[in-house]
Amino acid sequence: MNPEDLQRLVTLAMPYGKYKGRLIADLPGQYLNWFARVGFPPGEIGRLLALMQELDHNGLSALLDPLRKR
Template identity: 80%
Template sequence: MVGGSPGGEQLRLLVTRTMPFGKHKGTLIADLPGNYLNWFAREGFPPGEIGRLLALMHELNHNGLASLLDPLRPGGRRGRRGGA
C-alpha cells in the first residue's frame, strides 16, 4: 500500500487468497464473516501479509464496501454476502 491506500493487487488478493488457519481455514478472505473480522480487530491482526489483508477486509466490511470486490472476483460473481 502506498500512502495508506490499498492498491489493486491487495484488493485482488482478498478475492483469491484463502484463510490459512483457524475456524474459517480455506474460506476466501473476502468471504469471512464480519464477526470474525471484528474479533481480529479487537484482539489484534496476525503479523505479515495475512494480517494486512484481514485488516483491509475488516475496513471494507465495516464501512459497507465489501461489494466493491465483486468485479474483481473470478467471473465477476458475487460473494457469499452478495446474494443473488
C-alpha cells in the same frame, strides 16, 4: 493500500483457524471484528484481514464483486 491487495482478498484463502480454506473476502464480519479487537496477525495475512475488516465495517464489500468475476 496496494491495488493488488483487493485482488488477493478474492483469491487468497484463510490459511488457519475456524474458517480455514474460506476466501478472505468471504469471512464473516464478526470474525474480522474479533481480529480487530484482539489484534491482526503479522505479515501479509494480517494486513489483508485488516483491509477486509475495514471494507466490511464501512459497507464496501461490494467493491470486490467485479474482481470476483475475473
